[in-house]
Amino acid sequence: MKILFVHQNFPGQFLHLAPALAARGHEVMGLTDEKNQRPSPVRTVRYKAPEEQQIRGLARSYAEHSERGWMAARGCRALRNQHGYTPDLIFGHSGWGETLFLREIWPEAKLLVYAELMYRTRGQDVGFDPEVNADSDEGRVTTLARSAHLIQGLVQADAGLSPTRYQADSFPPELRQKLTVIHDGIDTDVVRPDPQARLQLPDGRVLTAQDEVVSYVSRSLEPYRGFHRFMRALPQVMRARPNAQVVLIGGDGVSYGSNPVDAPNWKAKMLAELDGQLDLSRIHFLGRVPYSQYLSLLQIARVHCYLTYPFVLSWSLTEAMAAGCQIIASDTEPVRELIRDGENGRLVPFFDQPALEAALIRALAGDPEAARLGAAARQTILDGYDLKRQSLPRLVEWVESFAP
Template identity: 45%
Template sequence: MKLLFVHQNTPGQYKHLAPYMASIPGNEVVFIGKAKRELTNVLSVVYAPSRKPAKETHHYLRGFEDQVLHGQAVARVGIDLQRRGFVPDVICAHPGWGEALFLKDVFPSAKLLAFCEFFYRSRGSDVGFDPAHELTIDAACRIRCKNATLLTSLDAADWGISPTEWQRSQHPDGLHSKISVVHDGVDTEVCRPDESATVTLPDGRVLSRADEVVTYIARNLEPYRGFPTFMRAAEEICRRRPNAQILVIGDDDVSYGARPTGAPNWRTKMLEEVRLDPARVHFLGRVPYTMFLRVVQVSRAHIYLTYPFVLSWSMLEAMACGALIIGSNTPPVTEVIEEGRNGLLVDFFDPKGVADRVDEALDAPHRFEAVRAAARRTVLERYDLRSVCLPAQVRLIEDLYAGRTPPLHPTVGVPVP
């Protein structure tokens, strides 16, 4: 089988799937992205848009023009691959940046499996959720136009895949019948509890499971991931618990939403509002993955807050490491966390409520051992990479290749090696 993977942030959601498919004798795998990254047995090809969107383009359409430019650049790479004799049987692509727009025009005989990560709504999901950020009619119209690329790409796709039921449900009703629900998968052999784990702070202090460690992790520290609520909760935690150590992992850039007004980033803005003990609240920035694992392995209370939006890998990875999740009572968190069984839920906008739940976790850590165990068990049963998710992803590809209609909820087959 010949397979083509397309994702601007190589390898993105295909980190495990692309190398696995390439490991099967007889398969030929090519990956198109904006950056060249080596994957075992995978040919990596780089593309670049020819220009940026024009400044005079209507601001509703500037994003669409950018996506068309990305799609055009990928199409040119596809044409070049075709000239060199590579015609894929199955294409796996993330349509969010426009890369999948013209793939079926270049390779009409290929089956296209689109990664349906998120469909934009001006009501009922991330936009308008936070009263601190007003939804204007101008923003609502712009958001509707953001779906132009997704709709065009999904119309051309033969099938889709979404990581969670809620993310699938955000897509138009007419598309639900061609989107399967399969998560990207968590490597539970890497993400696992370690009672002996320690974290060495920049000042040389060493923290372990014996310490009152509270953790918060996001790619970037921003409102979409509840950073303002966390910071207000951290102020209260510092006041209540003189022995607590709070570890924060995340960059000061913006992944979702906008930068704050009057400050270069959300960390600076929130530090102007709250009073924290700098000796006990540690902003670690972006860290290596091994450091991330040690942080969640020593955590007694891991705070995960999010708008109704894309579910972070870090929450499931923390659960696999046996962390006690204090999660926001928002979808798709509630698709995974059941209050009191495998985690704790709290109102997204309630800093005092977050601090109260942290008190529970730190006052009686042994009381939550069964909850921690249930958290890991949840990941093993529903999101394990080798026994659940990767076999289901492979089945979708094989079904498309064979001309079969894939199931909406693929059953678990033989675990992959």
């Protein structure tokens, strides 16, 4: 087949799938935003980036996403008219609107979408954490308005793909029936336990698995990933475990939600709130780091803390499990799909500060169940989320099932 992947940050979720399909003899190409600088495993073409929209209010989200959809469609029209290109199958991420108008360019092509999450007004992130985002009519209406392009994208598609059941189930039943659940996959040959791993800190100190290391990883240090709850647990944890070292990976901005109103970012806000309560010589903010350094952190951590709102599940959780970490995680719906309390990790209520503190202290002190929990966590990934043996073969089979 001629297969066109569409993703403004290509390869994104198609990092392994696109080259795997090319290796099987398909003619594979990626379409992406002209500003995207990520290296691609297959040939790419670029569409002109949309101009910033000046629209405000409820129409803003759809205006921005439909404008990107139109720019992507114009790029595809040029491929068709100037180069005679016609794909048999299009597979695009629906989150940014890029697939909205592609049926008008190639009406005969099969259209698949990566359906990452449907925004919902209840039972998800909206109103979950009143401290950060209180439930309100305005908030729910805004969330509903932001869903328009996601609904349109899946309605137009022949089928969709979601990485977890939780994410697929965020879509209403009439659309959920179009979705197949296959995780992107974790390369367990790369992400694996390594007792000899070492992590060098910016000050030159080296940490190993012999140290009492707590790891926390998020694309951005923000409430959606429980950063504020984690930070508030540290004074008690560090008092109880005077040799503990806390290592955080993540940027200072926001990936989801918004910055606090009374500080430049959530890191600054939490450090100000906890001023005088933390031994900052034992807390290490690494920012965003190379993958190898991130992997070393997971391999040396005595305990990995993962907290999240009911929202998109992070790759960091599945990779921490693959690395054999002892996991302390929030007892929220997306996490419960992978972690079973006492079987392959430990769950604590998102808002139960004493429970989080006690769980982290117990893990650092040498939980006798740590080895069993870590091994069970890795086995969970091996059994259902392994890239080469589970996810990638299923993804290839699913895509090829749409061959004309």
